[in-house]
Amino acid sequence: SIHVGGNAAHAPYHNKGFLTTPIRQIKSSDENSLGLISNFAVYCVNGEYPPNDSYENLLEWVKEYLPIDYYLILKSTKLLSPLLPYRRAFDDRKHVELLGRKWPRNYVLVGDSMCVFNPKNGQGMTHACRQAQQLNEVFKEKYQLKDISFIYNRRAASISEECWLGSTTNDWAVPTLKVINTDIYGKTNTYQRSEDSSSIYPQPKTPLFMQFLQWYTYWLIKCAAQSGELTTAFIHVVFQEKSPYSLLQPKFFFKILYASLSHNFNLSKFFD
Numbered sequence: 001s002i003h004v005g006g007n008a009a010h011a012p013y014h015n016k017g018f019l020t021t022p023i024r025q026i027k028s029s030d031e032n033s034l035g036l037i038s039n040f041a042v043y044c045v046n047g048e049y050p051p052n053d054s055y056e057n058l059l060e061w062v063k064e065y066l067p068i069d070y071y072l073i074l075k076s077t078k079l080l081s082p083l084l085p086y087r088r089a090f091d092d093r094k095h096v097e098l099l100g101r102k103w104p105r106n107y108v109l110v111g112d113s114m115c116v117f118n119p120k121n122g123q124g125m126t127h128a129c130r131q132a133q134q135l136n137e138v139f140k141e142k143y144q145l146k147d148i149s150f151i152y153n154r155r156a157a158s159i160s161e162e163c164w165l166g167s168t169t170n171d172w173a174v175p176t177l178k179v180i181n182t183d184i185y186g187k188t189n190t191y192q193r194s195e196d197s198s199s200i201y202p203q204p205k206t207p208l209f210m211q212f213l214q215w216y217t218y219w220l221i222k223c224a225a226q227s228g229e230l231t232t233a234f235i236h237v238v239f240q241e242k243s244p245y246s247l248l249q250p251k252f253f254f255k256i257l258y259a260s261l262s263h264n265f266n267l268s269k270f271f272d
């Protein structure tokens with residue numbers, strides 16, 4: 001879906017966000033009306049939840065924690081539905097591809113049943129549709145029924161992987177992150193990030209590739225603010241029209257590396 005207008009949460013320091021998605025146009029006799037029915041989402045990471053008991057309390061919270069524009073948007077909006085609270089954001093992936101041909105024949109997972117994403121990035125519906133489309137392709141290619149789940153699983157997993165990178169990169173930066181990992185033998189390990197040394201779980205270790213992606217995304221967003229080309233490339237990835245790896249192409253990589261290096265070593269005075 002298309003988010004028009006928003007202030008993205010970005011862990012670990014900016015843990016509260018806002019986004020709005022227009023649904024359809026309406027005819028209104030009110031000359032101050034934009035003539036739009038829209039969804040609004042006030043969201044957070046790190047359990048820093050907005051109040052969900054009344055619209056008035058939510059407005060006060062938005063006024064306190066988000067840029068004033070979002071408060072003004074919400075304040076001047078006519079409500080058509082009650083608040084719909086949701087406090088179970090998580091990412092959960094089944095690595096079906098790892099089972100290879102051990103996966104049961106004639107049985108496939110599509111959409112959230114294979115991979116759930118933190119809803120803050122709005123990826124799940126497109127992910128489910130892409131997998132359904134892929135399953136249709138596999139059927140059209142006329143494989144034997146016994147091979148279909150094996151072939152589909154490998155292709156569907158690469159669709160999940162793209163969205164998984166987008167969704168989990170920033171979630172790995174959440175200060176209260178909890179990771180539950182089940183290996184292929186069914187053994188489960190739990191980790192929890194915490195400043196409390198008496199925590200019963202060990203601290204999760206952010207994978208090196210995730211640390212790279214966190215650094216890269218931070219500077220990509222900064223550079224995109226000044227580059228139409230980079231912004232467009234980023235939007236294509238957010239809408240799943242292109243792979244996230246398209247953002248690693250050399251012309252973007254060197255721009256981002258340069259921005260980061262010149263900030264860290266104050267090099268801009270030598271180059272500008």
Ligand SMILES: Cc1cc2nc3c(=O)[nH]c(=O)nc-3n(C[C@H](O)[C@H](O)[C@H](O)COP(=O)(O)OP(=O)(O)OC[C@H]3O[C@@H](n4cnc5c(N)ncnc54)[C@H](O)[C@@H]3O)c2cc1C
Nearest residue numbers: 001086110111112113117119121122123124125126127128
């Ligand atoms: C708060 C929130 C906001 C979101 N916002 C966005 C967004 O802006 N953009 C976006 O792309 N995605 C968004 N998502 C994600 C998106 O909703 C899901 O990824 C998508 O709905 C997944 O589709 P699905 O068909 O795989 O699963 P579902 O939509 O969950 O459909 C599964 C269906 O199966 C039914 N079911 C379950 N068990 C049984 C059973 N035993 N027998 C019969 N029926 C059963 C369920 O009732 C359900 O209707 C959001 C998710 C949440 C929670």
